Amino acid sequence: MMKAKSVMALLIAANVKGVQPARDATPSARPSSPHGACVALQAGTSWRVLRDMTLQIGIIGAGIGGLAAAALLAEQGHEVAVFDQFETPRPVGSGLVIQPVGLDVLDRIGAGDAARAKGNPIVRMLGHESDSGARVLDVWYDRSGTGRSCGLGIHRSALFDAVLAAAKGAGAELRSAHKALRIQNRRIIFEGQATSERFDLIIDASGAGGDLSPIKAKPLPYGAVWGTVPWPKTDLLRDQLTQSYRRADRMIGVLPCGTLPGSDVPQAAIFWSMPRDGHIAWLDQPLAAWKAEATSLWPAFAPFLETITDHDQMTMARYSHGTLRKPFGDHLAIIGDSAHKASPQLGQGANMALLDAMALSQALKFERDIPTALLHYARARRGHVWVYQAMSWAFTPQYQSDSKWLPKLRDRALFPLSQIPPVPRVLTKLVCGTLIPPLGSLMPR
Numbered sequence: 001m002m003k004a005k006s007v008m009a010l011l012i013a014a015n016v017k018g019v020q021p022a023r024d025a026t027p028s029a030r031p032s033s034p035h036g037a038c039v040a041l042q043a044g045t046s047w048r049v050l051r052d053m054t055l056q057i058g059i060i061g062a063g064i065g066g067l068a069a070a071a072l073l074a075e076q077g078h079e080v081a082v083f084d085q086f087e088t089p090r091p092v093g094s095g096l097v098i099q100p101v102g103l104d105v106l107d108r109i110g111a112g113d114a115a116r117a118k119g120n121p122i123v124r125m126l127g128h129e130s131d132s133g134a135r136v137l138d139v140w141y142d143r144s145g146t147g148r149s150c151g152l153g154i155h156r157s158a159l160f161d162a163v164l165a166a167a168k169g170a171g172a173e174l175r176s177a178h179k180a181l182r183i184q185n186r187r188i189i190f191e192g193q194a195t196s197e198r199f200d201l202i203i204d205a206s207g208a209g210g211d212l213s214p215i216k217a218k219p220l221p222y223g224a225v226w227g228t229v230p231w232p233k234t235d236l237l238r239d240q241l242t243q244s245y246r247r248a249d250r251m252i253g254v255l256p257c258g259t260l261p262g263s264d265v266p267q268a269a270i271f272w273s274m275p276r277d278g279h280i281a282w283l284d285q286p287l288a289a290w291k292a293e294a295t296s297l298w299p300a301f302a303p304f305l306e307t308i309t310d311h312d313q314m315t316m317a318r319y320s321h322g323t324l325r326k327p328f329g330d331h332l333a334i335i336g337d338s339a340h341k342a343s344p345q346l347g348q349g350a351n352m353a354l355l356d357a358m359a360l361s362q363a364l365k366f367e368r369d370i371p372t373a374l375l376h377y378a379r380a381r382r383g384h385v386w387v388y389q390a391m392s393w394a395f396t397p398q399y400q401s402d403s404k405w406l407p408k409l410r411d412r413a414l415f416p417l418s419q420i421p422p423v424p425r426v427l428t429k430l431v432c433g434t435l436i437p438p439l440g441s442l443m444p445r
């Protein structure tokens with residue numbers, strides 16, 4: 001399964017920080033065992049690090065995390081196959097914001113320029129209370145005034161294209177129409193009884209909708225319908241995520257999300273929150289009634305509704321919240337939404353998936369065996385994941401819940417507080433994804 005690379009590479013690896021050559025190591029030793037990484041490494045070649053071997057890696061899920069992991073690991077020389085259930089490669093959904101930490105990972109895999117070319121810089125997140133018109137959210141990305149740091153609003157299909165090209169360019173193989181049912185003895189069992197080859201490592205990147213992960217997630221009471229529309233003639237600024245709230249039971253938003261693949265028409269992702277079981281009632285309501293309600297709450301939303309002529313142009317998304325304590329198993333790594341689910345309120349899910357992919361690839365570079373690498377991957381991400389999951393848990397009900405007192409607290413106390421230094425700086429770090437080091441000790445070297 002695993003092939004040794006050149007002796008020169010091994011000698012270089014021995015000098016990498018954290019790798020101590022064993023006294024009895026012999027450069028002539030070859031990890032040729034058919035049983036994979038661990039056995040090979042235990043057979044007297046303990047000074048090798050994993051990046052000096054070619055691991056066979058199977059990734060379940062060609063989403064943001066799975067494709068980023070594929071790009072990083074194929075670039076490291078591993079043989080990577082990505083399996084997805086979709087017949088034709090395509091993402092589902094509208095726009096999202098990639099935060100600066102996520103953009104760093106996209107740059108690392110060589111997808112940053114392609115993403116920026118299709119995306120739309122976001123410099124500020126701004127929210128108003130719909131009745132009073134009062135500002136109740138105002139977070140800038142760059143407080144230095146240099147304009148260097150910003151989020152990137154991007155449509156999922158443009159992001160998907162950029163990350164898929166990076167994964168393929170690095171040598172990863174994408175196998176569509178492979179719905180994974182379970183993992184057994186390091187093989188993936190697919191719908192229709194097909195079974196994969198035996199992998200050194202399997203990565204579960206099957207996202208929030210996948211059911212392979214043992215994660216337990218609590219359904220959140222609110223979701224939203226999302227759609228993509230051409231950016232209309234409007235006074236809203238095209239470098240801001242703008243939202244309007246009625247208490248916490250209604251959130252309306254406009255996210256500039258760049259252009260679609262094959263088009264240069266700027267788009268907006270629009271969303272309208274509702275209770276998770278409110279979709280049927282919304283579908284039963286005439287579009288005109290919804291538009292009238294939305295426009296009365298936020299008149300600036302009206303031009304974004306002009307091209308919506310059918311309920312089907314808006315897709316319902318429901319959210320849940322949960323975190324895996326141990327995002328790994330026997331020769332198995334769990335990354336992205338499979339390892340931690342949350343509402344998109346903080347706009348961090350895709351970034352967390354990208355950071356997981358980065359941490360895992362770094363651990364697989366510098367560790368000697370897969371179990372140790374998996375342990376280090378989990379340790380490196382634990383603090384960041386915990387903090388962001390906790391923040392998401394704390395912030396979401398202020399914007400999406402039936403609470404009467406939380407929105408009052410938000411408007412009268414938390415927002416005024418959020419404008420007093422140093423809180424704005426802390427909030428900037430929070431949205432950028434850098435509140436605490438995102439990769440722990442595994443920062444890229």
Ligand SMILES: Cc1cc2nc3c(=O)[nH]c(=O)nc-3n(C[C@H](O)[C@H](O)[C@H](O)COP(=O)(O)OP(=O)(O)OC[C@H]3O[C@@H](n4cnc5c(N)ncnc54)[C@H](O)[C@@H]3O)c2cc1C
Pocket residue numbers: 060061062063064065066083084085086093095096097098099178179180181205206207208209210211212226317335336337338344346347348349350351352353
């Ligand atoms: C409405 C909405 C808005 C969001 N906005 C933002 C935002 O602004 N910023 C942000 O950072 N995040 C946002 N997120 C969260 C973000 O989309 C996710 O966190 C991110 O996509 C997770 O990436 P992933 O790779 O883990 O999973 P995904 O990107 O969901 O990919 C999972 C892949 O696995 C495949 N799959 C699933 N099950 C199987 C199976 N059994 N076999 C084979 N393949 C399978 C799926 O087809 C899919 O391609 C938003 C989410 C939603 C729903």
